Amino acid sequence: MPLSTPARIVSELASRGYNAEREAVTKLADAPDPERALDRAVETMPDDALKLTAGHVEAVLDRAESRADATAGSQRAAEQENGETATRDPSVSTGTDSGVSPDAGGDVPHETKGSRDVDLSKRAIEVANDMTGNSTGTGEYSDFVSVFRDRYEKLASKLRGRVNHRPTDAIENMAGGSEAALIGMVSDIRSTASGHWLVELEDTNGTFPCLVMKDRPIADLVQQLLLDEVIAVDGTLADDSGILFVDSLHFPDVPRTHSPSTADRHVQAALISDVHVGSQEFMADAWHRFTDWLHTAEAEHVEYLLIAGDMVEGVGIYPDQDEELDIIDIYEQYEQFSEYLKEVPGDMEIRMIPGNHDAVRLAEPQPGFDEELRDIMTAHDATVHSNPALVTVEGVTVLMYHGVSLDEVIAELPDEEASYDDPHKAMYQLLKKRHVAPQYGGHTRLAPEDRDYLVIEEVPDVFHTGHVHKLGWGKYHNVLALNSGCWQAQTDFQKSVNIDPDAGFAPILDLDTLDMTVRKFA
Template identity: 75%
Template sequence: MPLETPARIVTALAKRGYNAEREAVTLLANAGDPERALDRALETAPDDAIKLTVDHVRTALASATDGPGGGTTDGSAAATASPGEPPATTAPAPDDPSGSTGTESHTSSEPNAPRGETPVETGGSPGQGDAPETGRTIDTSQHVVEVAGDMTGQSTGTGEYSDFVAVFRDRYEKLAGQLRGRINHRPTDALQAMAGGSEAAIVGMVSDIRSTASGHWLIELEDTNGTYPCLVMKDRDIADLVDELLFDEVIAVEGTLSDDNADGDGILFVDNLYFPEIPRTYQPSTADREVSAALISDVHVGSQEFMADAWHRFTDWLHTEDAEHVEYLLIAGDMVEGVGIYPDQDEELSIIDIYDQYEAFSEHLKEVPGDMEIRMIPGNHDAVRLAEPQPGFDEELREIMSAHDCSIHSNPSTITVEGVSFLLYHGVSLDEVIAELPEDKASYDEPHKAMYQLLKKRHVAPQFGGHTRLAPEEKDYLVIDEVPDVFHSGHVHKFGYGKYHNVLTINSGCWQAQTDFQKSVNIDPDCAMAPIVDLDTLNLTIRKFA
């Protein structure tokens, strides 16, 4: 097979059981005949070697005597490659740096238009390294950032039974506290002692949902004292709300106890059902100066489908006068493609070593203006535990990514930027919400609606024991204690935005073109979009770089 791209070199190495340093791949790719250069490097590799180093590849190329066409030509681009060059996955920049910068964009103070009607910026921007410097005069002393809910270094879970009891009790107490003021709550053991026909209410965690033979819904709610059955009749208006319920979320119901309640076989006939919810009267905070934040997610450096050209256009744009007020970059996880995340992923990697992937991502971050404040959280492709909450990176990865002095927090975290609070959650639970709920309430085509459900439940991953891995801790870091001004997520590689009770809700899509795996599961990603939030108005501008 012709090895005209670094990605194919990486694939060929993987099939032969080898790894390689990123610069070693660059050297091989730039040789006169990459395929013969690769064969030469493998022939001369030590018997116990599993990773080709830069020194080994240079030696193999220099010692070959095949002449031109043998992959060993002196003075080739491979011989002059340097560590400061972009990684092997970086595609060439556009040839014409004077191309259109694209000025058409969409700004909205009420971003509720359907996805299909969302206007985005068209056209390109200058090539990598050719953006006109406008002499950004950002006063970084005005940057004010506070972080809440970061559990990095705070994990105490051991997997013992007591840990599970603690996290569920903490979840119940926090969410019940948000509901108790709205109903005349009674604990389950008190309900059992009440006379039949009495009006009653309960706050509980959903432990079971099932339909009866007559088509009604029986919901079992659990509190710290026990469980109690609650019946929602199929002809009631609230029956539609049952479709939105997930196991382990906390709700409140009120209604009338059955006549046989005192006999121990009672049931609560539900008249009203309440979620913890975002208050409809909520008013978000704003900054007191003209300043903006760019929101992105799912960069996936290390994938063959990472959109390097689009990334360069984005970072070039950040250096222009049009982006002079963009002083913050918030990244909601999956900075790299990772390793072993899905079947046959190795065949779609351009960088097969996870640490090399972070090195490459760090290089791409260097293109961002140095006066920008960068905050990020991990995702399920990053090198942290899969179970949520996910702590921020360990010291080794933080050192790799220290070039831009970016700050890495846990998933989820609430990052308050000049008075505006951003709830950053990568979004793995969105898969579960979309799978469990009706399409009109949660779908991949409108991912922000699935995020609405998490806001309504005041929890970013309510269902335990499903596809979303949850780690038991002393407290539940996944509860949405305080209402955020902006809820930013990713993971599903689909773009969507809107407002839920005045909370600006954004899923920012991805920077990875469709992979073979995504084709197999019918995912058509929305790529290279950068929502820009004006912190002084919470207006939203959507820019597209591909």
């Protein structure tokens, strides 16, 4: 099998007893004849060397190029001496000299280099909340108790300044008619025979029932509640102290006074998601137009590319998916995605997170790729963080979350609060709850870790999601919420569930102003 991908080159080197630097593997993969280049590199390695370096590979390739040039020069000199002119078969399509051998692999893009006037020293990027390599959950009952306790404590701390909170066991011992306030996790929501709302809240000491009267203005807020989110209520105890009549209800929420940070220079980031390479409906032409545009002067300030999951179509994600696949092997899907990524300017900083179609666990938080996939995904040294992750780009904090929980939010809440047509409004709800996937036991799979990585502890400046294949954006308490659409045309499965995707869009964010321009390439 041809050594056309970094993963195969690494495997071949390992079979010969060698390791290699990542840059060395990349140089071999980009060589006109990777197999020949690898053979020459191994043959000329010092006897005591066990690791192939980028410098050694580069020297081997330079020598090969010099020999080729010398051979070509000798042939031209001989032709001129004999009064002959070299001839080649013209291109069938144009009648002109193609200059490319049919076996040269010209349809596979080489990794593009940094051709723009970019000052890399001005870049700054930090990542927080990345749990890749730090998974501790074993699935034991105690793990779930720990993660929910951590969720409660983190979100309760954001609510204690708004109410005079008392634990449930203390409220049970208060006199009837007393004013009381409680911070708890929503364990049950049901309507009474009279149409009022009974919300049961749980803290670390127990549970307590809270009644929201149907004629109170806050009754509409009950319809925005999800199980397992943390809220605060205050009101008055019934005469027998057995229930709390709620006067006000509070979410952890983003402060209305939030002031977003901005970059100190004019620099831009492209925010995309749901590429779905491997699907028959992957829009390769739109992708080519997008990457071609990135090489133009108009895109000279686009220095970052943030991808919010589903780089590939995956395998076995939904019924009869195999009938809609263009590439049926998951590793070959990533190899092809890496080839498409090579079209992006090499001086761009690329950060990604996985989604539910990617080859990682489905339960959230999702870790970044394992070593085998990282070896495949070497183009431009793109980095894959966990889902979710907090990526700070030149001072601008971007919360990247793929967005599986948006399905649940849209299904549970009223249409005016959350819908597929306006996916950013569903994102507003997650910001209000300060948690990217509050409800446990539903459509969204959650994994217990040593802490709850899904809590939105730090208020982001930008909240970037994908998953629902719809384009929508807006600001919630000065936080820019963006769902960036997709690069996949409508599949038969999407038709069956009435999903009409917004495909081929690339939102471009000005990091110095947080203004956004959406470009269409489909």
